[in-house]
Amino acid sequence: MIALSKMAAAVQPSATLAAGAKAKQMKAEGITVYDFSLGEPDFATPEHICAAAVKAMQKGHTRYTAAGGTPELRSAVARSYQKMYGISYTPDQVVVSSGAKHSLHNALAATVGPGDEVIIPTPYWVSYSDLVQMTGASYVLVPTTLESGFKMTAEQLREAVTPRSRLLMLNSPSNPTGAVYTRQELEAIADVVLEKNLVVLSDEIYERLVFGDAQATCFATLRPGLAERTITISGASKTYAMTGWRVGWALGPVSVIKAMGNVQSQQTGCPCSVSQSAALAALEGDQECVEIMRQEFEARRDLVCQRLQNMPGVKSFVPPGAFYAFFDVSEHFGRTLGGRKVTDSMSFCQAALECAHVNVVAGSAFGAEGYVRLSFAASREQLQAGLDRLEAFLK
Numbered sequence: 402m403i404a405l406s407k408m409a410a411a412v413q414p415s416a417t418l419a420a421g422a423k424a425k426q427m428k429a430e431g432i433t434v435y436d437f438s439l440g441e442p443d444f445a446t447p448e449h450i451c452a453a454a455v456k457a458m459q460k461g462h463t464r465y466t467a468a469g470g471t472p473e474l475r476s477a478v479a480r481s482y483q484k485m486y487g488i489s490y491t492p493d494q495v496v497v498s499s500g501a502k503h504s505l506h507n508a509l510a511a512t513v514g515p516g517d518e519v520i521i522p523t524p525y526w527v528s529y530s531d532l533v534q535m536t537g538a539s540y541v542l543v544p545t546t547l548e549s550g551f552k553m554t555a556e557q558l559r560e561a562v563t564p565r566s567r568l569l570m571l572n573s574p575s576n577p578t579g580a581v582y583t584r585q586e587l588e589a590i591a592d593v594v595l596e597k598n599l600v601v602l603s604d605e606i607y608e609r610l611v612f613g614d615a616q617a618t619c620f621a622t623l624r625p626g627l628a629e630r631t632i633t634i635s636g637a638s639k640t641y642a643m644t645g646w647r648v649g650w651a652l653g654p655v656s657v658i659k660a661m662g663n664v665q666s667q668q669t670g671c672p673c674s675v676s677q678s679a680a681l682a683a684l685e686g687d688q689e690c691v692e693i694m695r696q697e698f699e700a701r702r703d704l705v706c707q708r709l710q711n712m713p714g715v716k717s718f719v720p721p722g723a724f725y726a727f728f729d730v731s732e733h734f735g736r737t738l739g740g741r742k743v744t745d746s747m748s749f750c751q752a753a754l755e756c757a758h759v760n761v762v763a764g765s766a767f768g769a770e771g772y773v774r775l776s777f778a779a780s781r782e783q784l785q786a787g788l789d790r791l792e793a794f795l796k
Contacts, residue, residue, distance in 0.1 A: 411534055416527045416766030420750070424760040435787030436760040437775045440576055440725070442642040444697075446679075447690040450641060453682030454675050466674050468666035469658070470497025470650070474677045477684045478650050485608075486619040488628065496658045497680075498665060499672050501606045501636035501649030506532050507668075508602050508632045508651055509568075511660040513538040517567035522553035523768035524727065526576045526604070530768075538567070542768055547718050547729060551578040555589035559597070568600040574607035574617060577767045577774040578727040579702075579720020581615040584623070591623040594630065601631045606649075607723040609640040609691055612699040615721035621652075629654055639723075640691055641683040648672060648680040698724045701777040701784060708788045713795050724778045727764070731771035738794060746773055757794035759787050 420438040427434050457463075469475065475495040482488050498504040505528070513519060515537035521529050522543045533540045543561050545551045558569065571590070573582040582590075594601055603620040611617050621631040636649030651661060665671075702719070705726045709717040714732035736743050739756025743749045746763035750773055753759045764772030777784055 444642040454679040457678035469662035500647040504649040504651040507661040518565040551580040572604040574722025579723040581721040611722040646676040
């Protein structure tokens, strides 16, 4: 028997992927399942992006690229930040990876290790804590509440800092809550970051998916000197419905970006060449497709939130961004639903899947017991039908 390393033994499987796998198994058995577990747009990748990939293959662009991505794509990423936020990056301040998750891993691998602490506001995306542990660093969780809009205050950050604090992981718009920090809230956090000499890993993957008056803010732009201690993460998956293409990127100081590229060169060699051509077309092509998808997500958000507000024993939050509803179901703990005793968010989700055939993800996976996450990256018809099932289940 082969003994596992301490790192491998400690890492947990992704809760969202595990929830999706169970739903797929039930579907294979002929059961109709309303699966709202995965953070994956249900739209097809826009045609002009797919056409660019085909053209790249036909031209023979199917070989290794530079480890950190093609010069063309790195330049396009830099130009997009100049256009969106007015911040200047050179191509050597950009590294392209096999998805934003890969970028997060490489950024952590390049900046923290044993003895370091990483500060993470909760609720947080399921992979953050395990990605930190894989480096040998430890993490410190800072809880937020529905009443606070699921946002950490500058004072909370200041109180969380210790002599071992090295890095803050920030996510706005947020997975799983959809929370979006205002510019003023981020400026206050930025002041603490500069005061305490922290590095910031700013996960901005949902930056193009904001609703109503909400606006996404690029953290690196907020204060002089902040860009030198900020690594910005984003990618093509959510904005352009390109989850399976696996293209993410990071922007930051040259030394860190070079180190991330070195790590990546030993891991994967390079990102997929064809996917990079597709991402280049996504960034440089017509952006109307992004707005069409954003408007549909906003309509779905409104539908879902209105339904949740009318459900018994549910406290909901109207998300200003991303495509998740994160709601409190703790009033149902202690009840028997569908013949199953519900004691926590995990047993709630298991009962909802097995009895109502509605698949949502337990809040405990995101560091927020009592809540569940529902992805509204599904058609309105699917959402209505699934919410009908969930409402009947709760009653």
